[in-house]
Amino acid sequence: MLWIPGPTEVRPEILAELARPTIGHRTPGMAELHERIDPPLNNAFGLGAGTTSQVAVHSTTGTGMMEASLRGAGERILSVVNGAFSKRFMQVAESLGKEVHVLEVAWGMGVLPEDLAAALENEGPFDAVTLVANETSTGVRTPLGPIGEVMRQHEDTHLLVDVVSYIAGMPVDFDTNGLDFAFAGVQKAFALPPGIAVFCASERYLERARSVSDRGFFLDPVRTLEGHINRKTPVTPAIPHYNALARQLEDIDAGVTLPEGERDKKGADAWRARFEKHERMRERTLSWASGHGLEPFPGEGFRSATVSCVSAGDLDIAGFVAGLKERGFEISNGYGDLKGRTFRIGHMGDHMESDLEVLLAAADSVISELSERAPA
Ligand SMILES: Cc1ncc(COP(=O)(O)O)c(C=O)c1O
Known part of the structure; x- marks a missing residue:
């Protein structure tokens, strides 16, 4: 995915x-x-x-x-x-x-x-x-x-x-x-x-x-x-x-792509609900990152609701991205000079919050596998 x-x-x-x-x-x-x-x-x-x-x-x-x-x-x-x-x-x-x-x-x-x-x-x-x-x-x-x-x-x-x-x-x-x-x-x-x-x-x-x-x-x-x-x-x-x-x-526009329970929203209300879903996905992604001691790369007030870019700290990003890929999830390494220093998760489009939970659970398992493998 x-x-x-x-x-x-x-x-x-x-x-x-x-x-x-x-x-x-x-x-x-x-x-x-x-x-x-x-x-x-x-x-x-x-x-x-x-x-x-x-x-x-x-x-x-x-x-x-x-x-x-x-x-x-x-x-x-x-x-x-x-x-x-x-x-x-x-x-x-x-x-x-x-x-x-x-x-x-x-x-x-x-x-x-x-x-x-x-x-x-x-x-x-x-x-x-x-x-x-x-x-x-x-x-x-x-x-x-x-x-x-x-x-x-x-x-x-x-x-x-x-x-x-x-x-x-x-x-x-x-x-x-x-x-x-x-x-x-x-x-x-x-x-x-x-x-x-x-x-x-x-x-x-x-x-x-x-x-x-x-x-x-x-x-x-x-x-x-x-x-x-x-x-x-x-x-x-x-x-x-x-x-x-x-x-x-x-x-x-018809609310079809919204989470269940919000699908009665139409027109501008449906678009607003879509934007709110992305805001929540950003909050969830960044709080998950914080739980692993990882900081958002963008400064406060500039954090996107569609793409979270996370500073990797000591995390082996190549191993993290590869571990997720093995589990069926593709995320991105940092772009250009940020490669190896950040990773990016695109929580955009029709992804749902429930899908995000599945991704983050897989990310948890990759991180614990990497830490088990790391030299003491
Ligand atoms: C912000 C932004 N602008 C422009 C582009 C380039 O778009 P395209 O590859 O469709 O030409 C991209 C592609 O990722 C982008 O993210």
Whole structure:
């Protein structure tokens, strides 16, 4: 069973959606799929009635959407870098020839609003800020509310946010938090197979993006979004994945994926209950770690509800990961420089708290086996 920080386990009902007969993408059937996807996708991004922001789907990955978001942005970019994926976002900006300024933040921490404000004031003006809301490499979640407050003081600077391992596990609240562009591959907390991405753009982002020249074709955010709205995707989309997305969004919206006893919750209430489940799973994972004398890697206030990154202390991580694998559970070693120093458990998607207990019991047995084997 996959407990890595994505991709994560996909329910059999969802896998079955991939096996539906193929339909043409210029057909009423495809338009219907779009109609099924949009309302619950609005809920995933936390859009209220009367929003002017727009959601869409693209047949690309999280990294593809990093590039798409920047293709509609201006030239001067401030990149917040606090882990491997935010560094990638910055590198994508550089690869597009943008003028990139880096706001370096210690791995394990999220950017502090006052540091962001200082960078915007002292080094600005910027056309856009790039931010990874949930650094999958470190299990760091950056609270978006205070970031949005800072951005409100800089009306001409757009906020581009990677919500890859965040959305469907924590509340995006796109408009309330002042986001201009947010995107995700679907293989993380949506619990879908990898292959497509979802995104949301504000009206003002789109307005500016339309005036940006040389946005390319496949990753042009305006062309993609307009194609979605007009039910005429510019390219042949990954249709089986649209089927899976529609079903999973409807199921989440209908409370189907919630723990028993909560399945009467619908719409925004069902999404909130999903986020609360992930919060409880984080608490449980970290209290289990603490029981073994292990500390969370992220600082207080920055601990993700979808990925727990734990400092390993004296634990032999390679042995721990291998022992779990022998028992049928996959978790991840630390990312990049954190390999051998941390391990990560992805308690995202449709995993239940009861499943987590089974994983943690297996983890207990691996740890006691390792300590028996360790030289006295
Ligand atoms: C936060 C974050 N951003 C971006 C990516 C890259 O996504 P993809 O591999 O779908 O391009 C990942 C992948 O794990 C991620 O965790």
